[in-house]
Amino acid sequence: MTATRHDAPMTSSVGNPGAEKRGMNLTLRIWRQQGPTVKGKMVTYKITDISPDMSFLEMLDVLNEQLIMQGDDPVAFDHDCREGICGMCGVMINGQAHGPQQTTTCQLHMRSFKDGDSIDIEPWRATAFPIIKDLAVDRRAFDRIIQSGGYISVPTGTAPEAHATPVPKADSDAAFDAATCIGCGACVAACPNASSMLFTAAKVTHLGLLPQGQPERNDRVVNMVAQQDREGFGGCTNIGECSASCPKGISMETISRLNHDLLGALRAGARPKS
Amino acid sequence: MSLELFTEGEPIADTKAPTDVPIGERWSERQFRGRLVNPTNRRKMTIIVVGTGxxxxxxxxxxxxxGYRVKSFWYQDSPRxxxxxAAQGGINAAKNYRNDGDSVHRLFYDTVKGGDFRSREDxxxxxxxxxxxxxxQCVAQGVPxxxxxxxxxxxxxxxxTQVSRTFYARGQTGQQLLYGAYQALERQIAAGSVEQNARTEMLDLIVVDGRARGIVARDLVSGEISTHFADAVVIASGGYGNVFxxxxxxxxxxxxxIWRAHKRGAYFANPCYTQIHPTCIPVKGDYxxxxxxxxxxxxNDGRVWVPKERGDDRPANDIPEDERDYYLERLYPSFGNLVPRDIASRQAKNVCDEGRGVGPGGLGVYLDFAEAIKRLGRPAVEAKYGNLFDMYAQITGEDPYVTPMRIFPAVHYTMGGLWVDYDLQSTIPGMFVIGEANFSDHGANRLGASALMQGLADGYFVLPSTISSYLADGPFDKIDESHPAVVEAVQGVQEQTQxxxxxxxxxxxxxFHRELGQLMWDLCGMERTDEGLRKAIDRIREIRQEFWSNLxxxxxxxxxxxxxxHAGRVADFIELGELMCVDALHRRESCGGHFRAESQTPEGEALRDDENFAYVAAWEWTPEGQPPVLHKENLEYEYVHLAQRSYK
Structure with missing residues (x-):
């Protein structure tokens, strides 16, 4: 397996050049950017002998091991659990958030590509997600949206008995579906407006469907919407790219529910905290 | 190389649990006897918490x-x-909502027994x-x-267990419980009571006059090495399974x-107790x-089997029923496929060692849902396990509704961790350790759905109560960057980084990480021997030497x-790996996840040696060139009688 920079002389070849080729040969064009204020560019790398059973991130691991040994700077990318649940990974692959399948980047496998393919790999692009380095971006704006109201105020020790309030199974299941959002940011990256509406709506829906979430329902929605505006996310124009690219399949219905709740809250006199 | 692998020091004991009252009253008694910090004074106290699981x-x-001032640290971008x-299955609780005979006492009993009598009863x-x-608490937070x-x-x-006590949120229970805690944490960040430090990694503990007073950390984005001071430090950095x-x-x-805290004086307990989980997707390549x-x-619904004949390489669905060996049901008729994890893993290893494993390299066994699909219908199986089946299909490219899953054991959890007393305080006063990072509750084997229970028990209820007894003596004298202990810690981190x-x-x-991991898996994994462990220790020392000269x-x-x-973490894994092997070598018995080939029953089950090893092994770090010191904490069983575990 070798990786070479297209625009630089090949310095080393770590794989066994005599061995029979087993895997795919690919051309990667990767966004390289040293830091938030430095100009970035696409850089081309050739990579050989990639097994279709590799995950996409394992393919990047192989590339990085090569780059380190060649004395080049490895590609920075975020990842952690590598089982599709932590939400830490996520890149644009050939212009699609998380690539050609509706899953997280870490769960995308190389069997989705074929020998000779050229793959463009870029970071999430949104004003509210500044680039840290290469493919890694700063998504703390999402945490600040949660801070503005994405919770139920129940200090430890104050909870009533769990069975004190039955919850209809249909509500509980729908709340769960919305609660599976992993906060990866694909929705923002896929949206032409870089809107965070699906992320915010998922939380508003999760908590708004449960009896426990009712007391703060109005304040929650007005404050979370106000915060996402402050963060510089774009407005939602119901395009639906967000849901189509969401690895957890969060539904557009959550956005309808948010709009419904927002209208109700504003009519009831709720106003965002300044 | 020292010929002596360790020396033995003074015994150690927990002195905080009030053993003068019956076990059911000890926790409330401890809370009553403990000292409190009044709300006005809490505002003057700072607590560092490392980790946001x-x-x-x-x-x-x-x-x-x-009302304390909290500084929270995590290495990812978000605490979520x-x-x-990633925890999937569930969380145990003794609610007895099923009316099936569950109780606090039964959960206590099951956990002590499941831990193979190597945990502390209190x-x-x-x-x-x-x-x-x-x-x-979780229901009130909106956990669905x-x-x-x-x-x-x-x-x-x-x-x-033989009762239904596991609460769950489809196959994503950990995610939903974590989001509950995360949202509570974000609420406190918004309220200004918690200071957030994202993408920041703790690299040393600051100890002043024998008390934990802060940490040295590196901002992973800017690279800046900084100091943070507090009246107490709480470590919740999780387990060390990645040593493999x-x-x-x-x-x-x-x-x-935890390793750097260990090097500052915190004892490391039972490092060799690791849990190998029986149901993981098998390894597919060297990448x-x-x-x-x-x-x-x-x-619950899948049946584990391998072909009766070794080398039978027919596709699973072509192997007739009477040529399959449902070995867990055969060996353990009363628990069947629901035996504890350590037993299920070792039996999978045994059938693969016999040459009856399936899939590439013969390193796998089938987990078959055909019977469940026939009995319950595909929609019911989908509703229960849909996301797990999807995940399996995504990774392997096979459809588990049609072809049985292939599974193999993998390292999952570490029962060992920093030694703590009943108050969850380590041997360094002022440093508390919670969750998987400590050693306290699971003995030599953790039962399923008990890690979430312990993490949240420690974080929501136990630590916030016990830490006040320590802080009642505070706030402690102010320290700053110029303190010699701080200067020394910062210099140490800078030097190692350089x-x-x-x-x-x-x-x-x-x-290096791969090489260490393979060695640990081969020689300190599911089965350990005297000879193998000695070989591992020698080899780890060589790896360590090469690491520091050829990295x-x-x-x-x-x-x-x-x-x-990654380099900094691997350096610590190498040192820890050696201690794990020393601990595994010294414990010449089998218990729970620690299986010494020399100590087994005629049926091949783990054979404990209670006379010689009914203790917690708490290890003290010693300077380079000196063997670690073993401190034993004697384990006494007042309420659950020591017995050979049986799930037959």
Whole structure:
């Protein structure tokens, strides 16, 4: 397996050049950017002998091991659990958030590509997600949206008995579906407006469907919407790219529910905290 | 090389549990006897919490709510990423909602027995008591647990028990519980009671006049090395399963926080107790970067089997019923496929060792849902396990509704960790350790759905209560960067960082990590022998030497440098690996997840030696060149009688 920079002389070849080729040969064009204020560019790398059973991130691991040994700077990318649940990974692959399948980047496998393919790999692009380095971006704006109201105020020790309030199974299941959002940011990256509406709506829906979430329902929605505006996310124009690219399949219905709740809250006199 | 692998020091004991009252009253008695900090004084106290998983996230939120000033640290971009998020199956609680004979005492009993009689009774009893409060708290936070049509909570059963006490949220229970704690934490951040430090890694503990007073940390984005001071430090940095390189842990999970605290004086207890989870997706290639767990809950409906004949390589569906060996049902008729994890894993290894394994390299066994699909219908199986089946299909490219899953054991959890007393305080006063990072509740084997229970018990209820006894003596004298202990700690971190960058050899951190991991898996994994462990110790010392002379890390430390992060973690894993082997070597008995080939029953089950090994092994770090010192904490069983575990 070798990786070479297209625009630089090949310095080393770590794989066994005599061995029979087993895997795919690919051309990667990767966004390289040293830091938030430095100009970035696409850089081309050739990579050989990639097994279709590799995950996409394992393919990047192989590339990085090569780059380190060649004395080049490895590609920075975020990842952690590598089982599709932590939400830490996520890149644009050939212009699609998380690539050609509706899953997280870490769960995308190389069997989705074929020998000779050229793959463009870029970071999430949104004003509210500044680039840290290469493919890694700063998504703390999402945490600040949660801070503005994405919770139920129940200090430890104050909870009533769990069975004190039955919850209809249909509500509980729908709340769960919305609660599976992993906060990866694909929705923002896929949206032409870089809107965070699906992320915010998922939380508003999760908590708004449960009896426990009712007391703060109005304040929650007005404050979370106000915060996402402050963060510089774009407005939602119901395009639906967000849901189509969401690895957890969060539904557009959550956005309808948010709009419904927002209208109700504003009519009831709720106003965002300044 | 020292001929002596360890020396023995003074015994150690927990002195905090009030043993003069019956076990059911000890926790409330401890809370009553403990000292309190009044709300006005709490505002003057600072507490550092490292890690934001179920334990750290819930602790930071709860301490913030109580009025302390909290500084929270995590290495990912958001606290919601902590690896508790990946826990699938569920959380145990002694609610007895099924009316099937469950009780606090039964959960206590099951956990002590499941841990193969190597845990502390007092801690486990408290865990069982607190379990019911956790469910109440989480429901109130909006955690969408599975419910039945009447609107009440659903339960399922898990390995090692005969009651249904596991609460769950489809196959994503850890995610939903973590988001509950995360949201509570974000609420406190918004309220100003918790200071957030994202993408920041603890690299040393600051100890002043014998008390933990702060940490040295590195900002992973800017590379800046900074100091943070407090009146107490809480470590909730998770387990060390990544010492095996391949595990179900997140790629970033590491031992650095607890290992560096160990080197500052915190004893490390039972490092060799690791849990190998029986139901993981088998390894497929040498590029493999991690292993993926398939929840143990699958064993409720899936049946484990291999062909009766060795070398039978027909496709699974072509092997007739009478040529299959449902070996768990055969060997353990009363628990069947629901035996505890250590037993299920070792039996999988045994059938593969016999040459009856399936899939590439013969390293796998079938987990078959054909019978469940016939009995319940595909929609019911989909509703219960759909996301797990999808995950399996995504990774393997096979459809588990049609072809049986192939599974194999993988490193999953570490029962060992920093030694703590009943108050969860380490041997360094002022440093508390919670969640998987401590050793306290699971003995030599953890039961399924008990890690979430322990993490949240420690973080929501136990630590916030016990830490006040310590802080009642505070606030402590102010310290700053100029204090000699602080200067020394910062210099140490800078020197190590510089050293990692300056070797400029020929091997990447990942290459050392893989080599160490393979060695640990082969010689300190599911089966351990005297000979193998001695070999491992020698080899680890060689790896360590090569690491510090042939490592290659590019870039500098004043920037976002993921290779450098990895290098620092591998350095600590290498040292820990050696201690794990020493611990495994010294414990010449089998118990729970620790299986010494020399100590087994005629049927091949783990054979404990209670006369000689009914103790916690707490290890003290010693300077380079001197063997570690063993301190024994004697384990006494007042309420659960020591017995050979039987799941037959």
């Amino acid at each position: 179920l334990a750290g996230g819930s602790a930071a939120a709860t301490l913030g709510e109580a 990423r902590a690896h508790s998020v 801690n486990v009893h408290r865990l069982a008591e607190v379990s019911v409060n956790i469910i109440d 647990f599975a419910r039945e049509y009447g609107g009440l909570l659903d339960n399922r059963s898990f390995g090692g 390189y391949l595990s179900t842990n997140a790629k970033g999970s590491n031992t650095t926080a 493999q970067s991690k292993l993926t767990l398939m929840s143990e809950s699958l064993r 050293r990692l960058l300056s070797i400029n050899g020929n091997r990447t951190p990942a290459s 290659k890390v590019g870039g500098d430390w004043h920037s976002f440098n993921q290779t450098l992060e």
